[in-house]
Amino acid sequence: MNLQRMRLGAAAGALVTLPLMAVMFAASRLLGVTFPPFDVFNWLARVLPGEVITAGIDAIVAVIGAFDLGETSSTAKLIEQGLALVIFLLIGIAAGAAFFGANRPAGANRWLGLRFGLALAVPVLLIFAVSSQTAAAGPVVSAPSIAVAFGTWGMTLGWMYEQLAGAQTVPGRVPPSADASAETKAGPPVESEVINRRQFLVRVGNAAALITVAGTGLGAVLEGVEPTGPASTLSRESMAPVLPDFLPNRDAAVRPAPGTRPEYTPLDEHYRIDISLTVPRIDDTEWVLPINGAVENPLALTLEGLQTRYPSIDQYVTMSCISNPVGGDLIGTTLWTGVSLRQILADAAPVQDAAYLRIRSADGFHETVSLDLINSDERVMLCYAWDNQPLTAEHGYPLRIYIPDRYGMKQPKWIADIQVVTAYEEGYWVQRGWDEVARMRTTSVIDTVASFALLEDGGRLLVPIGGIAHAGARGISRVEVKVDGGEWQETQLREPLSDTTWVIWRYDWPFEEGEHTFSVRAVDGTGAVQDATARGPRPSGATGIDSYRAVLTTPTEQG
Ligand SMILES: Nc1nc2c(c(=O)[nH]1)N[C@H]1C(S)=C(S)[C@@H](COP(=O)(O)O)O[C@H]1N2
Ligand SMILES: [Mo]
Numbered sequence: 001m002n003l004q005r006m007r008l009g010a011a012a013g014a015l016v017t018l019p020l021m022a023v024m025f026a027a028s029r030l031l032g033v034t035f036p037p038f039d040v041f042n043w044l045a046r047v048l049p050g051e052v053i054t055a056g057i058d059a060i061v062a063v064i065g066a067f068d069l070g071e072t073s074s075t076a077k078l079i080e081q082g083l084a085l086v087i088f089l090l091i092g093i094a095a096g097a098a099f100f101g102a103n104r105p106a107g108a109n110r111w112l113g114l115r116f117g118l119a120l121a122v123p124v125l126l127i128f129a130v131s132s133q134t135a136a137a138g139p140v141v142s143a144p145s146i147a148v149a150f151g152t153w154g155m156t157l158g159w160m161y162e163q164l165a166g167a168q169t170v171p172g173r174v175p176p177s178a179d180a181s182a183e184t185k186a187g188p189p190v191e192s193e194v195i196n197r198r199q200f201l202v203r204v205g206n207a208a209a210l211i212t213v214a215g216t217g218l219g220a221v222l223e224g225v226e227p228t229g230p231a232s233t234l235s236r237e238s239m240a241p242v243l244p245d246f247l248p249n250r251d252a253a254v255r256p257a258p259g260t261r262p263e264y265t266p267l268d269e270h271y272r273i274d275i276s277l278t279v280p281r282i283d284d285t286e287w288v289l290p291i292n293g294a295v296e297n298p299l300a301l302t303l304e305g306l307q308t309r310y311p312s313i314d315q316y317v318t319m320s321c322i323s324n325p326v327g328g329d330l331i332g333t334t335l336w337t338g339v340s341l342r343q344i345l346a347d348a349a350p351v352q353d354a355a356y357l358r359i360r361s362a363d364g365f366h367e368t369v370s371l372d373l374i375n376s377d378e379r380v381m382l383c384y385a386w387d388n389q390p391l392t393a394e395h396g397y398p399l400r401i402y403i404p405d406r407y408g409m410k411q412p413k414w415i416a417d418i419q420v421v422t423a424y425e426e427g428y429w430v431q432r433g434w435d436e437v438a439r440m441r442t443t444s445v446i447d448t449v450a451s452f453a454l455l456e457d458g459g460r461l462l463v464p465i466g467g468i469a470h471a472g473a474r475g476i477s478r479v480e481v482k483v484d485g486g487e488w489q490e491t492q493l494r495e496p497l498s499d500t501t502w503v504i505w506r507y508d509w510p511f512e513e514g515e516h517t518f519s520v521r522a523v524d525g526t527g528a529v530q531d532a533t534a535r536g537p538r539p540s541g542a543t544g545i546d547s548y549r550a551v552l553t554t555p556t557e558q559g
Contacts, residue, residue, distance in 0.1 A: 005165050006101035011201065012160040013096015015208045017089055020153045022215025024145075029222035033145040036124050038277040040091075041084030043127045045275060046364065050432025054538055057323060065325070072329050073271040073321075081277050092153075095120060099157055100165055108165075110158035117154015121147050163200055247497060248316075254494040257466025257506045259448025263497065264316075265332035267387045272394045273321045273330060273408060275428070279393045280362035280414050287398055293358075293419035296349040303384060303398050310339035313381055315402070316497035318470055322407035322429075322438055323537045327445045327546040331470070333501050336402050338383030341374050345420075354420045359401065362414040367427035369403065369410075371420075379404050379473075379500070382415070404500050405472035407438040407541060435540040440472030442530035444479055444505070444522035446548040454511060454555060461511035463552065465491075465518060470502035475525030479505040482519045491520075499525075513554050519547040 021037060028035040045053055060076050069075045099108065099116055125146055129139070247264060256263060284303065292298035301309075317336045324330035345357075350371060357369045374380045381402050384391060391397040396413025403411055409429040430436050447467035455462040469476045476496075480488035491507040505520075522530045534544035 002101055005103075006097040008164050008197075009100025009161075010093045010097040012100065012157055012164065012204075013093040014089065015201070015204050016096065016153055016156045016160065017092025019208045019211035019215065020092070020149060021085065021088060022212040022219070024149055024215075025219040026215040026222070027145060027149075029219045031141060031145070034128055034142040035278075036128070036146060036149070037084045037088035038081070039127050040088060040124065041080070042276050043130070044087070050429075050434075053432065058536070058538070061323065061325070061328075065328075071269070071271070073273050077272070077277070084277055096157055100161060103161065103165075108158055108161045110155045110162065113154040113156070113158020113161065114151050115154070116157065117150040117152070118147065120154070121150035124150065160204065164197060249495045249497055252495040254492045254504070254506055256494065256504045257448050257464035257508075258450045258453040260466040260504060260506075261447050261468065263333065263494075263502075263504055265334055267334065267389070267392070270319075270332040270334060270386075270395070271321065271330045273323070274363065274413065275365055276363045281393070282362055282398060282414060284398055289399065289415065289418065291344065291348050291418045291420070293421055294351045294354040295420045296351060297347065299344070299348050301344070306339060306344075306382065306399075307384065310343055312337055313340060313379075315379060315381070316501045317402060317404075318501040319408055319411075320440060320470070322409050322434060322541045324542065325537060326443060326534075326542050326544045328542075331468075331502070333497065334387045336381070336383045337385035337388070338381040338399075338402065340378045341380045341382055341401070342378050344382065345371065345374055348420065350420045353422050356421050356424055358419040358421050358425060359412045359415055360417040360419075361412045362416045365412055365414075365428045366425075367410055367412050368421075368425050369401070373403070377404060405440055405474065407435075407440055409434060410438050433539055438541070440470070441541040441543055442469075442471035442474070442476075442522055442524045442528065443542075443546075444469035444520045444530060445546045446481075446518055446520050449518055449548055449550040449552075451550060451552050455508060457508075461555075462508040463511050464506060464508050466504065466506040467520060467546075468502040469505055469520075469522035471522065471524035471530075473500045474528075475499050476503040476505075476522055477525050477527065478523040479503070480521050480523075481507045481509070482521075483509060484516055488521065511552065511554075513552055515549065515551045517547055517549050519545050521545055 024033075024035055024037070027033050057076070060079050061072060063069070064072050064075045064079070095116075099113070103112070125143060128142060128146060249263075262269075287303060289301045289306070290298070291301065315336050316333065318331065318333045320332075321330035355371055357371065357374070358366065359369065360366045369380075379402070383396075383400050383402050384398060386392070386395055391400060391413075396415075399415045400413040401411050401415065410427065426436070429438075445467045446465065448465065450464040450466075453464055455464060465481060469479045476493065479491045479493060481491055482488050489507065491505040494504040494506065496503045509518075521532065524530070530545075531543035532545050536542055
């Protein structure tokens with residue numbers, strides 16, 4: 001290895017890899033072929049140990065929170081995509097350094113580069129074969145595209161080697177000594193060599209920048225015109241949009257304090273968490289759900305069959321991610337529509353010793369659900385609609401499961417296959433160290449201390465304070481607020497959308513000037529007070545008291 005050549009190789013690696021990434025990005029948008037940087041990242045996320053992944057996710061969530069980078073789940077996806085690009089670039093730089101460093105001055109050319117590139121394509125092809133979800137076009141188009149991309153990359157690297165480090169010289173360049181050991185001991189390079197090397201790098205750099213900008217721009221434009229949302233067998237027109245006016249509790253006496261989050265989460269604001277950088281693409285014309293294994297009557301259900309053969313159920317649901325910190329935004333409420341899984345299961349007729357469903361998803365996610373749980377709770381359902389529309393691609397189109405009282409990690413989206421089995425198998429996140437049951441914790445949050453919306457009541461000023469409380473399917477029986485070191489005071493509870501959704505609470509607090517700390521706690525439907533121990537999400541969901549600090553100043557008289 002030669003350090004100086006390795007440095008050159010690293011620069012060459014960067015200059016060749018950046019435009020390669022841009023061209024692959026444009027090709028993925030234009031032709032629907034796979035985008036290897038995302039495949040490599042997705043694969044890493046699946047094979048690295050659970051602790052590493054969890055530490056990574058925690059760090060991302062912490063950074064988003066510390067710098068106030070906006071809604072957690074969509075920002076996290078962007079950060080992860082950026083990481084995927086950086087990792088791929090670093091691999092390209094390392095490969096360039098290795099290629100330059102390992103070869104003798106005259107030892108490498110574009111043909112050796114081609115072989116090097118094709119060798120690197122092999123692991124990428126394997127990763128693509130086991131895990132790609134970034135390809136819309138089939139493997140017949142994607143696999144050759146990987147070979148062509150990496151072959152071109154390698155040839156270009158080899159060509160740069162010829163120009164920069166090989167025996168063939170750039171015009172005007174002083175040929176390196178034939179004695180390889182003399183080269184390392186050489187003093188400062190001859191000036192013309194430096195200038196020409198620099199000129200060469202600048203020229204290649206300009207070309208690389210041009211290709212990178214053009215490829216990225218083209219890809220971005222194509223991304224804009226890509227059809228969004230699933231084409232569906234379920235007509236959107238047949239379902240009226242749900243306006244908050246139509247919500248079952250529209251006349252409830254307790255109104256949310258100004259600044260409380262929307263009780264019914266707008267669909268595009270609902271958090272999204274899944275294990276891939278890109279949404280699995282499911283061809284709805286070919287999608288069929290097999291339910292087989294230990295059953296007497298294996299089923300193969302189309303989406304239409306599912307919708308027409310079984311009565312549909314509507315349930316207002318609050319879904320939360322187990323990674324949601326106390327007071328976080330990885331929680332949302334919407335209307336879920338689907339069919340009771342108990343009924344479908346009865347049609348499949350599990351055999352005597354069948355005990356579990358093993359659910360597999362299009363992205364490689366999987367989870368196990370016990371038949372006892374399904375048979376004891378008709379609310380467990382297979383869902384095809386959210387907010388009166390077919391599921392969006394992000395939220396699991398065409399089908400996902402709903403299990404009351406469990407965090408999202410137990411509830412697969414993009415269901416591809418259901419097997420009835422006799423033996424238990426850990427689900428995707430359970431295998432990675434998260435709670436096996438993942439029962440939703442009781443939690444309560446202060447969304448607002450509405451000093452901008454003071455009320456007058458018999459000469460007294462009141463500050464509306466409010467937020468949410470949630471305890472899975474156990475319901476909320478009581479929410480209490482404490483101001484500074486005072487007593488816990490009971491708040492007013494708004495009638496919830498259903499017995500599994502969050503509850504909006506409100507407390508109109510007699511105004512006192514100065515800085516105050518407000519805390520909240522909830523009691524669930526069984527009478528259990530929420531766990532006040534400050535604890536992070538891993539492995540069983542965050543606990544602790546949410547508090548809110550505010551400085552209140554006496555409003556100035558008007559007029
Ligand atoms: N197929 C699949 N289903 C999945 C996941 C996933 O990564 N893949 N993530 C789970 C997790 S951790 C959560 S919190 C919920 C999030 O659902 P949402 O993105 O629709 O809000 O989906 C669950 N279902
Ligand atoms: Mo989650």
